[in-house]
Amino acid sequence: PEPAPQPTAAPTATPAPSPTASAAPTATPAPSPTASAQPTAKPTPTPAPGKPTPTPPGTSPAPTPTKPSGPVSEKVILQRGHVDIAGSLNADGTALSASLHDDTLTNAKTSVDRDINSVALALDDSARHTRPSSGRLAGSQYDFLGKSASQFYYTDAINDGVHIWPGWSTNGISDSLAQGSVKFIVKPHSLPEGASAHVFNSDALTGKVEHIFNTSTSLSELSIPEHTHAHANWAFTKPGVYLFEVSFTATV
Numbered sequence: 001p002e003p004a005p006q007p008t009a010a011p012t013a014t015p016a017p018s019p020t021a022s023a024a025p026t027a028t029p030a031p032s033p034t035a036s037a038q039p040t041a042k043p044t045p046t047p048a049p050g051k052p053t054p055t056p057p058g059t060s061p062a063p064t065p066t067k068p069s070g071p072v073s074e075k076v077i078l079q080r081g082h083v084d085i086a087g088s089l090n091a092d093g094t095a096l097s098a099s100l101h102d103d104t105l106t107n108a109k110t111s112v113d114r115d116i117n118s119v120a121l122a123l124d125d126s127a128r129h130t131r132p133s134s135g136r137l138a139g140s141q142y143d144f145l146g147k148s149a150s151q152f153y154y155t156d157a158i159n160d161g162v163h164i165w166p167g168w169s170t171n172g173i174s175d176s177l178a179q180g181s182v183k184f185i186v187k188p189h190s191l192p193e194g195a196s197a198h199v200f201n202s203d204a205l206t207g208k209v210e211h212i213f214n215t216s217t218s219l220s221e222l223s224i225p226e227h228t229h230a231h232a233n234w235a236f237t238k239p240g241v242y243l244f245e246v247s248f249t250a251t252v
Contacts, residue, residue, distance in 0.1 A: 071099045071115040076107045079122045082165050084229065086113065087182060087248035088172030096182075096248045101169065116246060121164045123153045123236070136202075141209045144198055144216060146237050153236040157201065167231035170224060173250065181223045182250040188215045192240030199232050 081104030087096055100114045132138050133148045145152050159165040170182050191197065199213040212222055212232055224230070236242060 071113045072108075073115045073118050074107070075118045076102075076114070077120045077122050078102065078104050078106060079124065079164055080104060080162060081106065082159060082167070083119075083121065084167045084169040085116070085184075085246055086169045086172055087184070089174065093174075096173070096250060098246050098248055104164075121166060123155060123163060127153045127155055127163050128239075129154050136204075136207075139207055141207065144196065144211075144214065144237075145235055150237075153239065155234045157231045157233045159231075165231065166234060167229065168224075169229040170226050170248070171229055173226050173248075180251060181225055182228075182248055184222045184224055185220055185245075185247045185249065186213045186222075187220045187245045189243040189245050191215060191242050192238045195236065195238035195240060195242070197237075197242055197244075198235045200235070201232050 083104060084101040086099055086101045088099065089095070090097060098116050100116045100119045101111065102108070102114050102119075103111045105111070128151055129137075131142070131145050131148055131150050131152065136142075137145065138148065155163045155165065168184055170184075173182060186199070188197065196216045197213070198211065198215070201210045201212065202208070203210075211217075211219055213219055
């Protein structure tokens with residue numbers, strides 16, 4: 001007699017995958033049928049899509065860079081290139097704030113606005129000068145730099161391409177919101193012992209010096225028109241750390 005057939009194992013039930021949530025399609029009303037004795041025409045088959053072009057191994061689309069929504073808070077030291085202490089209105093136009101516009105490209109591939117509390121501007125020993133006994137800086141109008149032969153640190157109003165080149169800007173303040181001039185305020189918070197800091201312009205023809213900020217005399221406010229971008233000479237009489245509180249005020 002032939003052996004009885006062996007029972008095969010029952011297939012294991014494979015659970016159906018749980019559907020993923022997707023947006024519900026918009027209901028499209030079905031067209032009302034029209035009476036016709038003719039059969040519906042057979043639909044034309046849709047051709048199969050073409051074979052996709054394979055992506056070469058090791059390549060992927062470059063990510064789209066995103067622009068920061070506000071000033072960058074990364075702590076940096078900037079030693080060379082153009083920067084501006086910039087005033088701007090906040091989003092609802094009710095207050096002014098100060099940030100540092102950084103064009104140095106030393107810590108970013110593009111110009112960025114930085115949180116002013118996260119930035120230090122530095123001058124190295126190549127910015128150290130000795131006050132001469134004759135020539136442009138020897139006149140009494142430059143006595144704030146110290147006695148003859150004394151040393152000070154200096155960065156010029158004209159970019160020398162070597163040192164930090166700080167300026168200020170009110171280009172971010174709208175004419176329609178600010179009434180009249182804007183006050184740019186630079187107050188010393190702490191200085192090296194016996195030191196002073198100075199921001200000034202000088203006329204090469206007349207020798208006249210115009211002090212803008214002077215920690216020795218508490219000169220700390222500058223009234224400037226809107227849409228101003230300016231640079232001046234900065235001088236520091238001793239090495240060390242100088243901390244300043246900077247702000248902008250205006251009637252809006």
